[in-house]
Amino acid sequence: MGFDVIIRGGRWFDGTGAPSAIRTLGIKDGKVAAVSAADLPAEGARVVDASGKWVMPGFIDIHTHYDVEALAAPGLGESVRHGVTTVVFGSCSLGTVHVEPLDAADLFSRVEAVPREHVLSILGRHRDTWGSAAEYIAALEDRPLGPNVTAFLGHSDLRAAVMGLGRSTDAKAAPTGAELRRMELLLVDALRAGMIGMSEMRNPWDKLDGDRYRSRTLPSTFGTRAERRRLYRILRSSGRVLQSIPNLNLPVSLIPALLASIGRGGTKPLKTSYLTAADVKANPFLMHIMGPLARAVNRLGGDFRWQHLPVPFQVFADGIDLVVFEEFGAGAAALHLKDEVERNALLQDEAYRRRFRREYENRWTPRVWHRDLYDAHIVDCPDASAVGRTFGQVGDERGVHPVDAFLDLVVEHGPKVRWHTTISNHRPQALNHLSSLPEVQMGFSDAGAHLRNMAFYNFPLRLLRRAHHEGFMTIERAVHRLTGELGSWYGLDAGFLREGDRADLVIVDPDHLGPELDQAQEAPVEAFGGLRRMVNRNDATVVATFVAGTRIFGAGEYAPELGRRRTGRFLRAGEPRGTVDPRTLPGPAAIVG
Template sequence: MTASPPPHLLIRGARIYDGTGGPSFIADVRVAGGVITEIGPDLAAPDLAAPDDMGATIIEAQGRWLMPGLLDIHTHFDLEAEIAPALPEAVRHGTTTVVVANCSLGLAYGHQRRDGQDPVVDCFARVENIPKPILKAVADKAIWQTSADYLAHLEQLPLGPNMVPLLPHSMLRIEVMGLHNSISRDPDDAEIAKMEALLQKAMAEGYAGFSTDALPFHYLANRPHERSRIPAQYGRFAELRRLTDIVRAHQRVWQATPPKDRPLEVLRTFFLSSGRFYGKPLKLTAVAAIDVASNKGLVVLARLMARLLNSRFVRGSFRMQALAAPFRVWAEGPLTPLAEEIPSLRRLNEPDLDDRAARRAILADPHWQAEFRAMWRAGKSGVSFARLKRILRREDYAISRNLADMEIDYAPVAEWAGRDMGSLYRHWRAVGAGEDQARSEAEAEAFTALDDLASGARDEAAFLIALLAHCDTDLCWSIVSANRDPKVVRDLVMDPLFLPGFNDSGAHLTNMAFYDGNLRALKIAQAENAVAYTVARLTREPADFFGIDAGRLEKGARADLVLINPEALAAYESEAHNQLIQRPEFGYHQRVNRSDGVVDLVLINGRVAWRDGHFSPQLGKDQGYGRCLRAVSAKAV
């Protein structure tokens, strides 16, 4: 539905952070026609009787912070936009612009269904932990076939926030080679040339950049490919160099994830950002600068790499993304993105979500159990290299193998909620030894089932195998696998060589919830008296990096604005406001954040999208809020 003209608004008495990083100031802001028309003290109130001012709104903002709309630079909202274009979980937290098609996955070429293959479902289901029925519904709507048609499609959607699409590498390979060939052989010269031509075309059309992926645990979901990685993983360095040279020539952004288990390959790949060695700096943003609890060396490597690549000698333009939150990841039984990293646990992620029988068959397999036990016990005792790596916290896997770190959210036995698995394991052993009693009939029945499944074994591995077999996805638990130390998180978020990001919004529906990541960054800044600096890093700085028209609070700028209650922000505890809700649009549940009271007002294109805890009834129905933003400049950062 086409929207009526944007209203006339006057925001009075706010403390303004304009996104430049300069000192804040108190002023009024006038908005008309979707743009900021005036900024200054004591602006005249609109004449509500005048034809031009009829329906005008005066917003009293004394004691509030007014800033440009916030950018979320690592999202997968392109999928949700096809089903629920308002993107409410972005808007309610003050996000007015989202970058989509990260990690080499997206919808630039539509559903790409050919030869019985369903690439959108195959690529997204396990990598982004989105149920297949939702992905099939998205693919059914994705009837365009070219990158230009996708941009035209986005311009017709009643978007909530603005969307900034990247051109995704996996989908580019599928478009040129087909899904099967893209994971089974190298492209020939003609196919490389066609990829270059399509990427060149997308850059000319205004795509903000190009996304690739090299994380070694991103796998396809559909048979017979469930043990193959997504197509971008099979692109060799020579292919990557030729494609990123096009991105470099257009001064656009390359978004990447590293081959984390191969440090020398990480360095070689990211050196493509160098202006000294490749003629011109290539803007590169990578995920992620997080402090992994089991491997403290990764965050050290991230810091060293940022300083090396951005040095005057290398002359790169490199920004790793730092998450402004503890990296808490939820699991439904064995299903969690962290499990994909470990071969034995990855097997449990291969069956479809509703195929409990297949998972239980795997859990009952003696060969699988032996493999799992070996993994679980590695480095926990004796003298070995694995033991040394565990002591030094330089382990290979991000997931903790400490039961005390695994916190139960809900389970078939009500008494288990809120407990860690270590205490539950000890209680199970004590009950079995006659040293304690079950606390309910339900727990007694569950422990009997665990005893039968464990076949007399009482070690941690046997307990976990039995627990997963008995409960499957009815057991929900979480673990903070990174960013446990608030001081380290603060240092990463504030580091000028990083950018706040890696929220992964729109993906991992039941596994993660960092939709409020920008607010968490502002809360850190508030405690450090660095609000102006951080507002710039959430608005103008990423907008300039991606070369888009956003992140400004100045006369003539599009009126994407956010009004924050600083007292509510100071009191906000995100971890306590995490919820699992039902999303009728998806027919599925989703883990979300609730920061109500922190964000008073969100304007998108001069229109009220959120005010005082409520969405505009027209959000997601009328055009005129968010737009598809194309790259319009290439400002160096």
């Protein structure tokens, strides 16, 4: 047999968690055609020397917001350069399957910090090419996708399209019987087209952008009990996944959500993936109940998982523009105002400041952000004396409360005050504990969103580094957690690297799993008008990334094919193993644009 690509002499991990071994892989027509302890004939093949390297299935990122970027820059280079070969979007109830561009901009821009004008522009160019879930998938596959993609149908997308954005975010407006039936039909249509499930939102901290319904919570938060029950019934019967987020203002609401996962009276369990398992600074005891809660539900017949980002959750902010301020009334009031003059007038008002200080100091309200301005470090500011200090330290030097120091700097310099803090996963042993729990899934990178706030594109590499250097789990198990475990649970043909599997893989140099993985940099996003977003750059770690047998990244450079020829495809739930779309293989017919 002739091969297209030979990957010679690397330590091969198949994604199942089985012991690794030194093997040579032969790739033909987009699939792994041979895994051999002996050498393979290389005549006519592209040969990659993987000696001393790890060869493993491409990583799966189960939580991204690439919905808009996948249309404008479908190579999704920031993910593939870190070995990610499959991404999931349609997360957190959001999506672009059914809503029109203006509604999509209102849904996405404030919640996910994706520039509003680019959401409108990009969807304005593409939205008229689909009218159904199947046509949406076809439109994605008409773009030169780099990695494979798949998606949830967002409940906010669904609800807003059926009811209208105004009625769908009005607590007094319940869906009519006809509207409920329409939602059911659209969900069935999406699942038949191959989508992996539905995402919803229960947390009221996520707000709409725009002028029409600004600061209303997302449509999914208004979902009625009957509405959810009817949609869940469809997910249950099809064996598809519900992705959800709890109401963080009312933690007790998690109990019925957990119970909803349990199958009753012969019905299937509702496969449920919930955000998020984390060692939160604001509540260090929370992490200890996540595993037992999920275990209890699963023993009663549920199929429940937490999503978990296996790295410290460090966020950056420009001024007050950060989603954590939506947690409390004073912060949300500031973010409600788009006009800088109006916002500054509010921030200078003493009555407002008293409210801000009171809510900042209230330790009894539900929270994700620790609200400790002594743990918020200024990295850039026109006032050079503030750089390198925390807002608390600046307040001490000026003789004012930390909140006043923060608000003074924001009024004086606006978004030019750049700062960072770590919200969760800051304790190494706690992080290792969470990463080891079978009830949690690796993911929640939020890739494609919060472009100025965080960069977790390389989280799989950072988990591998901890497993390699700390030994808290085997490398085989770490690879399985990032690949095959996720592919199997979500019903995707992804995450494995055995004979007959599609050749989506990454080659990693274990000698470069070092501290450079923790660094974040900035790079322009051409699709978003040159906006500088936070990225990871550790190009010596990833020797090469292949999708369907085509090398799309390596040696610190993207291959010419990336973003010009489609190598990835939309992975439909339940497809047979080793499915390869012939249009993703090299040849003139594969060039798209």
